[in-house]
Amino acid sequence: MSAPGGRPLRVLVLDHTAELGGAELALVRTCAALGPGVDARVVLFADGPLRARLAAAGVPVEVVPLASTVATVDRERAGRLSVATLLGALRTVPFLWRLARRLRALRPDVVHTTSLKADLLGIVPAAAARRPLVWHVHDRIAPDYLPGPLVRVVRGLARRVPAAVVANSRATAATLPVTTAVAYPGFAPEQADGSDEALERRGGLARRGDAPPPVVVMIGRLSPTKGQLEVVRALRTVVDAVPGARLRVVGEPAFAAEDYAARVRAEVTRLGLDDHVEMVGFVADPRAELDGAAVCVHASPVPEPFGQVVVEAMVRGVPVVATRAGGVEEILLDADADADADADADADADADADAGTDVAPTRTDLGILVPPGDVDALAAAVLDVLDDPAAAHERAVRARDSALRRFPVERTARVLTDVWTDVSARARRA
Structure with missing residues (x-):
């Protein structure tokens, strides 16, 4: 479970929000449960209470800010093709450049995204830094949960872009075209x-x-x-x-x-x-x-x-x-x-x-x-x-x-570590 030379596997986690939602609280517990074979660092796209929670758990964390006009776009607006949506996409370009530059500096073995916005926004920076991308999907990618156009986009990208797709339940996995593993959010x-x-x-x-x-x-x-x-x-x-x-x-x-x-x-x-x-x-x-x-x-x-x-x-x-x-x-x-x-x-x-x-x-x-x-x-x-x-x-x-x-968090950490180890090994062989 280590990288070449016996050093810990470097995993960079991306999350678009610093609010304390369910996925974010699960992230804190999971990072705290990772063994010595993993060196996890978190990059948030906004500042907020999650940053303090991660720091208190001993997890290195930093903020690469995303424009609030983009960060606060909800699912319904994101799923509509409009002038506002296109302008929002253009506003992400400087952010994507800054994030890609930070990824190249940190040189992680794996980039792990843990929110739907981070899944999408992490694609270009991970590719620019030539690092394998793992999606951790916490949303059911289905029309009863997300707008139809957004469902089609996410499902299409899931087939082609990430090196692995992790779901937070079998119910979520059933809405995705491909799934590498199911990692339930565990309790501490x-x-x-x-x-x-x-x-x-x-x-x-x-x-x-x-x-x-x-x-x-x-x-x-x-x-x-x-x-x-x-x-x-x-x-x-x-x-x-x-x-x-x-x-x-x-x-x-x-x-x-x-x-x-x-x-x-x-x-x-x-x-x-x-x-x-x-x-x-x-x-x-x-x-x-x-x-x-x-x-x-x-x-x-x-x-x-x-x-x-x-x-x-x-x-x-x-x-x-x-x-x-x-x-x-x-x-x-x-x-x-x-x-x-x-x-x-x-x-x-x-x-x-x-x-x-x-x-x-x-x-x-x-x-x-x-x-x-x-x-x-x-x-x-x-x-x-x-x-x-x-x-x-x-x-x-x-x-x-x-x-x-x-549902112990140690089980969650084992599943994710196995996925990261496999993805990293495949990237080195490629």
Whole structure:
């Protein structure tokens, strides 16, 4: 796992954002888990909290700034051919030149991009520096997640440009024409610290039936793709049945989602839930939020590429209710244990969706899955957990064992290191 001469393999990671999204938090954990055979450095295209997180983890990091007018272009605008899009492309030329010059100076063995914008913007500098490029794709490259023109561009480039393509889940890999490996975003050891005690405490409450008023927790940035509105609407039914129930919404709006956050707050008031909902804001370490919850809800109305919050809840032994779509489904169906059964379940779910069939909440060995966007099913699933805490606890115990086995960050680091080693060796032979 080393470069010629026995030195560590030099990997340069590119990310377009310095905000703390799921892929960025996973990057920090992964870099910290890399062994001595890899010398990783990160170049960000903007300054922000991610830079401090990486530096605190001992990862060398620097910023090559990209014009904000380009960096803030969202997926919808990027997928449209317009004068603004063309002008934005022209504005990237000086940035690409600066980045290529920096790559030539750093002389990495491999260039690794970890966001969709970085995947695209890294092509020219990596080629100019004559360094192999690895894409780490964290987005489902599908028309239900990205604009159609952008999907066609990314899929076409994926076939021809990168030396390797890594996906963050099987669900993401299924939307790509080629995939070298699947590297799940892993949890760090400290995320499991104290989870034995939290699990035992929750189990004792479930057995005695004397739990305090239940807390439903939802963790993630406030965004239409995360489903906070659906959870608030489902809570109205939950509170009608369990008047003491409360919801804690942990996270802040990001990527220009302030209007959506205002809609969520307005819906809380409209439904008369102000005394039952707390908008917590960003929390750097969500372990305490999870440990105090009776159930963790993941409610994305569109198929998500993975679902790190689901894994975090599983590691803490918290019962999970999640939407049955994308990478979340493979998390709660334990793909490693029975890949064939999962494939059959995926096919059945796709068939139901195509036929317009209403799919009811489904208990699995590890949690409860509901159809995306189905508020009634979401409420029913949460009430299932609250009404039968003993059964929910048994699922949570199995889920924790599954997550500890399948999703440690050390496994992520091994997969990526193997890909980088292979790509580097092939580049040297070429």
